[in-house]
Structures are given as C-alpha cells and as structure tokens.
Amino acid sequence: AQKITQTQPGMFVQEKEAVTLDCTYDTSDPSYGLFWYKQPSSGEMIFLIYQGSYDQQNATEGRYSLNFQKARKSANLVISASQLGDSAMYFCAMRESDDMRFGAGTRLTVKP
Amino acid sequence: DTEVTQTPKHLVMGMTNKKSLKCEQHMGHRAMYWYKQKAKKPPELMFVYSYEKLSINESVPSRFSPECPNSSLLNLHLHALQPEDSALYLCASSQVPRETMNTEAFFGQGTRLTVV
Numbered sequence: 001a002q003k004i005t006q007t008q009p010g011m012f013v014q015e016k017e018a019v020t021l022d023c024t025y026d027t028s029d030p031s032y033g034l035f036w037y038k039q040p041s042s043g044e045m046i047f048l049i050y051q052g053s054y055d056q057q058n059a060t061e062g063r064y065s066l067n068f069q070k071a072r073k074s075a076n077l078v079i080s081a082s083q084l085g086d087s088a089m090y091f092c093a094m095r096e097s098d099d100m101r102f103g104a105g106t107r108l109t110v111k112p
Numbered sequence: 113d114t115e116v117t118q119t120p121k122h123l124v125m126g127m128t129n130k131k132s133l134k135c136e137q138h139m140g141h142r143a144m145y146w147y148k149q150k151a152k153k154p155p156e157l158m159f160v161y162s163y164e165k166l167s168i169n170e171s172v173p174s175r176f177s178p179e180c181p182n183s184s185l186l187n188l189h190l191h192a193l194q195p196e197d198s199a200l201y202l203c204a205s206s207q208v209p210r211e212t213m214n215t216e217a218f219f220g221q222g223t224r225l226t227v228v
Binding site: 035 | 143145153154155157160162167168200202204206208209214215216217218219221222224
C-alpha cells in the first residue's frame, strides 16, 4: 500500500522569499505519479504541479518547482518569491493506477 | 470546460434522513472519485469509479452508497448517517491513467455536510 508523509504541519515564510515543503513517499510500484495541491480556506483543491516516476527532469510550473529525488523517495515542493496569496494548506498526493491518496498536509503562512 | 460541479454546496440532514450528493463533469474523464475531508485533515479516499465500474471501496460503511449512472455523473447516497460523518465531501475526476500517471485530478468545490 502506498504511503505519503508530510512532516511539516506548519511553515512560515517571509513574502518574496522561497520556501520548501517536504514530501516523502513509499511504494513498491515502479509506475506512479506525484502531485501537489493547494487548498485555500475556501476548501477548493487547486492542482499545482506533477512529477512522474519515469520523468528524468524535475517539474516546474511558474513559481512552483518539484525537487524529485527518486532514490530518497522524496518530492519536495519549492515555491519561489512567496506571495501573500500563497497562504494555504498544501497537500502532496501520489497516484498508483487510479488510486490517489494524500499526505497530511502543510499549512503555509506567508508573512508580509 | 475544466469544471467539476458538486451539488448541493451545503447540506444539513438528520440521522434518519436519506439524501444524495451529486457530482458532474463534462471533460470526458472516465475516473471519478469521492473523498471525505474532516477539518484540518487531508482528503480521505472513499470510492473510485473507473469506466463507470466501482474499482476502489475503502471499506466505507454501507450508509454511504455510491452510484455512477453514466460517464459524466457520480452520486453519493446517504442514509442513516451519524454526527461523526459531518465533513466536506469532495468529488474529483481524471482521465484513467494508462501509459502515464500524468492525469491530474480536477476537484469540485465540495459539499459541506452536517449531520444533526
């Protein structure tokens, strides 16, 4: 069974600085996908970035990048140039086939 | 159209009531999901439908009954719920993963359910 771990319940970052949110995972399936979602207080789940298990390069999407270290089974999200609107819950998720599950989440607070 | 629509947005029901949550998407996705999310917790997977067939049931109590009548629609029928079932219920859809897992799930806004 897959397992996703986010060990940082809460993180603080100064506006305009970069922040790294940690995610580790465990699976025996060679084919899997890793996702990051943002959930503001409104409750909607917003897709941020994807990394496939066979992808050679780290994924990037605008200010978001994923630091994928396959041997360590980690998929950390890096947010550059933090903005006040980045304050939210961030969830790491893993997909194996059509099974998609989430880590416990990290609450990010951006300070002005 | 990249929208997953869930209705109702809010629902209050008694423990003896029967109600249904509805989820609709028109993106041609053939995988649809129900998640339950309690406050300050991650979404917990409840059910997955793939090509309108139930592929995952996470040992959810029978008072929750999913239904996928067609490829665009997913229902969750509720009966004899308990107060601890109060939560945000999220529906999601995605393409069915084949050669690649790069199939992001699109989420609805959720139904905030309160059982009294």
